[in-house]
Amino acid sequence: MMLLPCPWCGPRNVTEFRYGGRAVERPDPGTTSPERWRRYLHLQKNPLGWDTENWYHSAGCRRYFAVQRHTGTNEVRAGEAST
């Protein structure tokens, strides 16, 4: 079992959550180019090591939050607040 530290509910089983993607900066839709927007929507890096991700607590508080997860070991630590 993998535990995720929800800032509202405390540690819970990962099955209570939905993955919300890597926490990457969203380009301003008013000024971005189609290429950059496409890259933001569809192209994701898949790094080995520590990464910051958004998760959605669908079976709990129904809030998004960010955690840092090591993609090699699944070790998790609390991350920056989701943007």
Next chain:
Amino acid sequence: MARSPIAVVDGHVRHGWEISARAAAAELTLRDESPLAKVVVRGPFAGSVRSRLGVPFGRIIRTEIPDQGPVLVVGAGPGEWLVLGPVGTGGGLVVALEKLLSDTGEFVSVVDITHGRALVRLHGSAARQVLAKVTGIDLGDDATPDGSALRTSVARIVTDLVRDDRDGAVSYLLHCERSSGQFLFDQLVDAGAEFGLDVTGFDTGPGTVADGRGPR
């Protein structure tokens, strides 16, 4: 006549609902309390709604809503409250709560969800062991004392889990989407069989709402 999503045993009609007349003598009981009025209130996490309802996220309080009588208010989520009242008070509760929260200046929504959800009570000293079979939550007194509320997965169903001890015994309210109610009920009956769980009727057993009496 209104019907619970959970099939009724020995049904008769009272309070405008088909309810069970069954009275179990077992120490560990499961009771369908879906006929109770259920109202959800949403607003800012830490504003006037919280102070007026008198309870933060994660806790419950028994209180009175003006003109409506006793209710149980559950801090169900961040900025989300569940108000449980006597049978048939849903519409009146919405009006009274909107009035109570009207001058807060905050964006508040109040919705009667009585007929959209299922509510059951698992009561008895073995209730903790039954629940431990179907949820990953730490049910010990340190982590989940009497009066605590949380939302989690129970038998894989998203469920509001409220610890509300009655008559000196451990007691839990479980609240989920209506369409999952029968399934959750059946799972609890199955999990509780080894502890002697019996299904009891709506008018029997420990009181359901704020004053300790049964529904009126």
